Amino acid sequence: MTAHIPSALRSYTAQQGEVQAEGATLAAVLTDLDRRFPGLRFRIITEQDTIRQHMRIFVNGAQVAHLAVPVRPHDQIHIVCALSGG
Amino acid sequence: MPRSTKATPPQPAAGSLALLIGTRKGAFILRSDRARRAWKLSDPMFLGHIVHHMVLDPRDRHTMLMAASTGHLGPTMFRSTDAGKTWKESAAPPAFPKVPEGEKGRTVNHTFWLTPCHANEPNAWYAGTSPQGLFRSNDGGVTWEPFSYINDDPQYREWMGTVQDGTPDGPKLHSIIVDPRDPRHLYFAMSGGGVHESVDGGKTFTPLLQGLDVVQGFDQATPTFHDPHCVRLCPSNPDRLYQQNHCGIYRLDRPSNQWVRIGKNMPKQVGDIGFPMVVHPRDAGRAWVFPMDGSTVWPRVSPGGKPVAYVTKNAGKSWVRMDKGFPRANAWWTVKRQAMTADAHHPVGLYLGTTQGEIWAGRNEGATWTCIAKHLPEIYSVEAAALGR
Numbered sequence: 122m123t124a125h126i127p128s129a130l131r132s133y134t135a136q137q138g139e140v141q142a143e144g145a146t147l148a149a150v151l152t153d154l155d156r157r158f159p160g161l162r163f164r165i166i167t168e169q170d171t172i173r174q175h176m177r178i179f180v181n182g183a184q185v186a187h188l189a190v191p192v193r194p195h196d197q198i199h200i201v202c203a204l205s206g207g
Numbered sequence: 208m209p210r211s212t213k214a215t216p217p218q219p220a221a222g223s224l225a226l227l228i229g230t231r232k233g234a235f236i237l238r239s240d241r242a243r244r245a246w247k248l249s250d251p252m253f254l255g256h257i258v259h260h261m262v263l264d265p266r267d268r269h270t271m272l273m274a275a276s277t278g279h280l281g282p283t284m285f286r287s288t289d290a291g292k293t294w295k296e297s298a299a300p301p302a303f304p305k306v307p308e309g310e311k312g313r314t315v316n317h318t319f320w321l322t323p324c325h326a327n328e329p330n331a332w333y334a335g336t337s338p339q340g341l342f343r344s345n346d347g348g349v350t351w352e353p354f355s356y357i358n359d360d361p362q363y364r365e366w367m368g369t370v371q372d373g374t375p376d377g378p379k380l381h382s383i384i385v386d387p388r389d390p391r392h393l394y395f396a397m398s399g400g401g402v403h404e405s406v407d408g409g410k411t412f413t414p415l416l417q418g419l420d421v422v423q424g425f426d427q428a429t430p431t432f433h434d435p436h437c438v439r440l441c442p443s444n445p446d447r448l449y450q451q452n453h454c455g456i457y458r459l460d461r462p463s464n465q466w467v468r469i470g471k472n473m474p475k476q477v478g479d480i481g482f483p484m485v486v487h488p489r490d491a492g493r494a495w496v497f498p499m500d501g502s503t504v505w506p507r508v509s510p511g512g513k514p515v516a517y518v519t520k521n522a523g524k525s526w527v528r529m530d531k532g533f534p535r536a537n538a539w540w541t542v543k544r545q546a547m548t549a550d551a552h553h554p555v556g557l558y559l560g561t562t563q564g565e566i567w568a569g570r571n572e573g574a575t576w577t578c579i580a581k582h583l584p585e586i587y588s589v590e591a592a593a594l595g596r
Contacts, residue, residue, distance in 0.1 A: 129280055160296050164280035167314040168302035175279040202279040 229258035232584035268595030274318035325390030335380030401433035418466035444491035469523025483547035532576035545588035560586030
C-alpha cells in the first residue's frame with residue numbers, strides 16, 4: 122500500500138512523499154515503515170503504542186485512533202502533522 | 208556517604224572553545240578564537256527542532272549529543288562524532304517501557320538534560336527527561352535504556368507528582384551529577400520532586416532536602432513540594448554543591464546533609480530567585496547566579512528590568528553585583544537554567560543566553576559583559592565546550 126509522508130518526516134524517506142509499505146494492520150504497516158526507514162515510527166507513535174498528540178493518521182481518508190485498524194494492500198495511508206503549532 | 212578523597216585539581220583549559228547553543232528553533236555553535244574575543248556563529252542545525260540540550264563529551268572532545276523534539280513529532284536524540292560537522296539520529300532514544308494493555312504508561316515528551324558519565328566510563332551518558340525519567344546509554348548515545356528503579360518506583364512516582372506539579376513546560380528531571388571521584392556517587396534533581404543522591408550506582412536513591420525551603424504552607428518533608436532549578440557540584444571540591452532553587456540559593460558541604468540558604472545574603476531588593484547556577488572550575492568558593500524577579504505571579508525577568516549577575520567569592524557569605532556592559536534599564540531578560548555556563552580557561556569566561564535570543568559573554572569572570580550573538584531564536588541552553596584538535 123502507499124503511505125503518504127508529511128514534509129516533517131521526509132528526512133527519513135530520502136525526501137519521498139509517497140512510500141510503499143506492507144502489513145495487515147496499521148501497526149504492522151508502521152513496523153514495516155520503521156524497518157525501511159529507521160527511526161520514523163517513534164516520531165509518530167509513542168512507546169505506549171498510541172498516536173502522538175499532534176500527529177494524525179488517515180486510512181482512505183478516514184481518521185483512525187489506534188493501531189489495530191486492519192488495512193488492505195491497496196489502501197492509502199496518510200500520516201499528517203495536526204494543524205497546531207507555533 | 209560521599210568519600211572525602213581529593214579530586215584531581217582541574218587544570219585551566221586551552222585551545223578551541225565553542226558554545227553549544229540549544230534554542231526553541233534549532234541548534235547553533237558559536238566558535239571563538241584563542242583569545243575568546245572573536246566569535247563565529249554556525250548555520251542553524253536542525254532548524255525548527257526544539258533543542259533542549261547539546262553537550263560535548265569531555266572524554267574524547269569530539270562526540271556531541273543533542274536532545275531534540277519538534278512541536279509535532281516525538282522526541283529524539285542526535286549524535287555527532289566530529290564536533291558537530293555531521294549528525295546521526297540515535298537508534299533508540301530515551302523511552303519508558305511499554306505497559307500491559309489496560310494500564311496507563313508514561314511517554315517521554317522530550318529529553319531535557321544530558322550528562323556524560325564518569326571519566327572511567329567512556330561512551331556512557333545519563334539523560335533526564337520530561338516527564339521525569341532517568342536514562343543511561345552505554346554506547347555513546349546510540350541506544351538508551353531506563354536507568355535505576357526510580358522511573359517505575361511507586362514512591363518516586365508519587366514524589367514526581369503530576370504535570371500540574373511541574374514547570375509550565377512539563378515536569379523535568381535535571382542536574383544529573385556524577386562525583387568525579389566515584390562513578391557510583393550520583394545526584395539528580397526534579398522540578399518538581401527535589402534533590403536525590405545515590406552512593407551505590409543508582410541501586411538506591413535518597414532525598415537530600417534538609418534545609419531547603421518550600422512555598423509557604425506546604426510540607427517541607429515531602430519531595431513533591433521541592434523545586435530545585437539547578438544544582439552544580441564544584442569540580443575542585445566535589446564535597447561542595449550549590450543550588451539555585453525556586454525558594455532561594457543554597458550551598459551544601461558534605462558529608463553534611465544540611466543545605467544552607469546563602470541567598471539570604473543577597474540584596475533584599477534583588478532577592479535570591481533565578482534559574483541557573485554556575486560554579487568556578489577551580490575555586491569552590493566562587494559561584495554565580497543570574498537573579499530573576501520571583502515576586503507576585505513570578506515574572507521571571509531581570510529585577511527592575513536591570514540584568515545583573517551576582518558572584519560570591521566566599522562560598523555565599525557575600526555577593527558582588529556584576530552588570531558592567533549589560534543594559535542599564537528596560538531589559539526584561541529571562542535566562543533559563545541551562546542557559547548560563549562558564550568555560551574552564553584562565554581567566555574564566557562566563558556565558559549566558561536570553562530567551563530573546565542574545566548570547567552575552569562575561570570576560571574576566573563576569574567583570575565586563577559583551578553581547579557576542581543576537582537575533583537567535585529563544586535560547587534554552589548554552590554549554591561551553593573545549594573542543595579537541
